[in-house]
Amino acid sequence: MNFELLANTLFPNINITEQELEERFPPRRLAEGAIVSRMAPSPTGFVHLGNLVQGLTSERLTHQSGGVLFLRIEDTDAKREVAGAVETLIESLGHYNINFDEGATKDGDFGSYGPYRQRRRKEIYHVYAKKLVENGMAYPCFCTESELEQIHMEQEKAKANFGYFGKWALWRDRSYEEIKEKLDSGAPWVLRFRSNGSIENKFKFNDLIKGQMTLTENDIDYVLLKSDGIPTYHFAHVVDDHLMRTTHVVRGDEWISTLPFHIQLFNALGFKLPKYLHIGPLMKMDGSSKRKLSKRKDPELALTYYKSEGFPPESVYEYLMTILNSNFEDWRRANPDAPINDFKFSSKKMNPAGSLFDNAKLCDVSKNVISRMSAEKVYSSLVSWAEEFDADFSAKLKKDKEYAIKILSIGRGGKKPRKDITVWKDAKAYMGLFYDEYFVKTDDFPEQFDKNDIKNILNEYICSDIEAADNETWFEHLKRIAEKYGFSPDVKAYKASPELYKGHVGDVSTFIRIALTGKTNSPDLFEITKILGKERVIQRIKTQIAKLGQ
């Protein structure tokens, strides 16, 4: 077989040389140890946690090393492409502080290693496709879909391995004449790799996350170029990551099974193999068994879910960090206020297995993250969330910013801030008591107390100096009221001999709390009183007394 003739027949119009490409995309001039990595998603419009996990890992690795992070759009499957997907992607990742140094942008490219959309790189792939044909390492295949199905069925029957290889590789060793004839008839064809591997051969491979793995050589003649001349993922990956000078490939571990093929391709093309980091999948409990988070079944896979629930991006980021780097939690405990980028991210600390996604832990992390924010920051984040998901609430917050910030300042600051808000969605219920329109009574008075006692105490309270100078003075009033109605002003005394009292000062404050906030738990009552103001306090309590009178 004259491979050169075949190559020229297949690719008659190539007018760039490999040499020219090498020169156009020279090795990057970066400091020693600088990592070049990328995100290479398909533009399906669906951005999920897996993307984030992978993006976060690449981002940290590159930027921490003074390297380059770029965005490449794997749009080789036109069927799955969704308009506006690139924009969504950049926005979603930007939301999590993952920003690119180069790559695809909303409507173009930025950087000198492009184009960064694979479909615009068709010519480039063909240079290498032709080279492979010339070297006898690739050949056209004219099998139809149904022929391929037939092969699969026969393999199933024969209990053979699946795939296009060995005697099943129908077009692997056809003559030039046969190929030419098919070609002239206008039959569609794909370009297949001519694998020289054998599944008898195993080899060791070192993955930066999985460690040393034993892999089996690939013996399948995978498709390199689809019938439309667009490469498959495999071919595009190898060509692009070579020309874009990627040093580290971070991707999901579902790719491990085709890794041997990728390695084969790198070798066949004479490219240097990048380092690989294969990340385990995010799992979820489904009944009693684990499974990979699924796009169809699990809304929590989509990044939009976290946004609409009102998880601050920082919370999701920190939670994923606890999963990605096992020493992150220890670091965070030691440095509660340090910027997250001070953490030294290391691929060595990544777990080779897939982890279960734990919503409870995410919530805990989120509570902590929000509790450490300043009231200003909470306010602005909350408002921007509400603008999108709760217009009414957002209007209310914006109408009186100072008031909102006063509310959000309760129990904030100091070493041990309160952790009342987990997600922005919760904020309305938490803050609602300060807005008459949102004020709802959710709890009732404890049944063991006499209604008249409660009424009397509430009455007495609004007659007292409820706007006391300080918390202590205020609490003194409360104690006096308690005493007057047979409640112990001292909790210890009450516990020592409960039979002497109707209750204790804590119960008294519960009455006021329920009347004032509608709930059995709330932040500090004195603080609340100061914010609500005397008139509204009196009004709420009077309303409550009236209700009790019925």
Next chain:
RNA sequence: GGCGACGUGGACGAAAGGUAAAGUUGCCGGCCCUUCAAGCCGGAGACUGUGGGUUCGACUCCCACCGUCGUCACCA
């Protein structure tokens, strides 16, 4: 079915052959106390998937088995 990865308390995960197998989260309880979802203290929960082997000694190394997940497309 082939191939591969993974298997430490409910969850996340330390311990890269050496004392009672960290810590976080969740659960339970107590304390504190003007409430609590906060804080403090404590508790339960693991014969490190199973069975062999190497070793003075194994979560750690080797073998087998089991289980879970992934993958076997002109999808990525």
